[in-house]
Amino acid sequence: MLRFLLLLVTVAGLVACGSKDAKEIDLEAVDLIDFEKTIEMDKLWSRSGGSGQDKPFSRFTPALDGKGNIYTVGYKGDVNAFAVATGKKIWSVDTKQRISGGAGANNNSVFFGTFDGTVHVLDSETGQQRWEASVSSEIASAPASNGEIVVANTIDGRVFAFAAETGELLWSYDHTLPVLTLRGTASPVLTSSQVIVAFDNGQILSLSASDGSTQWQFRVSRPKGRTELDRIVDIDGTPVVDGGYLYAGSYQGNVAGVSRGPGRVMWTKEASTNHSVAVYGGKVFVSTEESRIMALNGITGELEWENFELKRRNTSAPVVFDDYVAVVDGFGYVHVLSQADGAFADRFKLAGGGSRSRTDVRAPLHSDGTYLFTYANSGKLSAYTVKDAD
Template sequence: MRRLPLASRVAGALLLCGALASCSSISTLFGGSDKPMPAELQPNPASMAVRQAWSAKVGAVAFPLTVTPSGSQFTVAASDGTVAVIDGTTGRDVWRASAGARVIAGAGTDGSLVAVVTDDNMLVGMADGKVLWREKLSAQAYTAPFVAGKRVFVLAADRSVSAYDGQTGRRLWSQQRPGEPLVLRQGGVLLAVGDMLVTGQGGRMTGLNPNNGSVRWDAAIASPRGTNDVERLVDLVGPVSRLGTSVCARAFQAAVGCVDASRGSVVWTRPANGGVGVSGNEDLVVGAETDGRVVAWRRDNGERSWIHDKLQHRGLTAPLLVGNSVAIGDSFGFLHVLAREDGRLVNRLATDGSAIATAPVVVGNTMVVVTRNGGIFGFVPQ
């Protein structure tokens, strides 16, 4: 059998890694080394009481899903094109409909309009269970569309950022900057901070004018290094931790850092070898490294606060820091709850046995997780 050129094999492997969100490192894709054994689970102390309040179901999820809360509801999508708005208190559908094609990015919402991207490169706007419009994109997108101010913003795989009218889908503007040739098939950075649109383009966080796409500031969390395209891949990955104008994010396999979005200045960066985003509060920024260590950095200066090393090689999601706890999913369907102050395990919750698809989110008083098999679970503290 004829082998593909090296560049094609590398690109394919990177896309696969982003799609599965469980590759332990880029290096394991080449060289034939054995995959590390996942750490055995500790006894569950169950020292923090949490109960499963409800469960629901969508189709299988094989793309970089974003679960978007809005008030007491949240929006979720499945690979088969299903888009659902669900009540976070009961787990019941508010509405459910089809986007008309397989979904590869989503779902974004402002509480009224829902936007997803399908595998035929269509941006689809939906509301109240109906498709309102479809608009062709110039490139694939793996980051969930961001919906705000009656507009839909899209970060595409060619590193372009575009704005679309939320009522008609008409493109309003598009801005593109040069970057490295490889891109992750993984959710990137796209959010609002005040009157700015903040996005990740390569290893840089950029503040844009949402009215026309002009650049207001540009801050480097990591710079491409190395002698080949894989080593130079430093895309910012979501989710991020935003607190006021402080935005903290991860550059893939390179660094974690915080930016003051009011000035566009880097507050700190620290070397970090991870592939999923971060969460945080006023004191800490927390993320999972490629080897499964969970690390907490001080938000003010980036110094390490604690490390939890009992979940190594378990294919961790990005974490959720909420209240006194840090919740993080793994590729075996478990949700691990750690203490915020020192990272010790305080509870472990089971889902359906398939990998957790994305970082947990809080909807009202409920913590919601979604699995690759499409299981949706709502957990509440007791």
């Protein structure tokens, strides 16, 4: 808890020292440029996805299963299931829990974590609770599963693995964290044999799915600088597995490409991000701290293109769909870029505010590869796709 309090005090001090009010901060963001649209996004549907985000800092992201359903969680404890194609609500339950870590899902279950340190698993068909289990502290990211086990990270650096069917604790792993970190943790990434976990010291570990033993470890970034603030190298974005490769980025550090089997680093590229990367078609897409959108070669790490026309607009993690990559910025604009060269293809504004007002969309975009989903702080869930040519 100390490290989070220290971070809040530090950030407050930086804001005070800057002597800037909200309007001045907004003016630091670049103006949007005009461009010729090459596509038009079409809103398929929009639904109330529950209570949405809380006021302080939650970033609940919807979860997709393999059966064409999407799930949302809200800060009041509600969990909701919708059909991707139509937006029809399948079920909604009030768990009466203080949800803290967003939702995860597979074909059988929906997972979430709470502020008081419990993992909850619901039946994806009905929303009925299958089991719950206690862990050591708050769960600030969505748990994950490979069908055999359910794994959760806690904010005190521990990893817990439970039997997917019964909730029995199978193993746990304890990792030492720095004194000062950003608020948030990456979700674990599971394969049939690996549990890949990213930590707030810039390190990624592969643990055996069967017993939690360490298979390999490496650092995406190493702390630098004299102050604790300078030395923050958190990996808050969930690593991405693409075939035999693993990709991840850290705050005030690097983006790295890794051979997943042996854990051998193939390349690193200096870039600061606290988001997940997106991977498709041999490219790794990155949204940096300065809102630079980059495409890196997945094998070599070489820069293939970059778009810096959204500078300081607080862009989200990138997502890929169709032939495009998209981000939402801090003013509620969704920017759709070509995967080929990073050129703008379309832009649209989500409901709420003018061109220079902040819009309540704290969650990153989400996609199943075809549809693009937005989840506003209010709880509104919307689905978009590329409009068919007439």
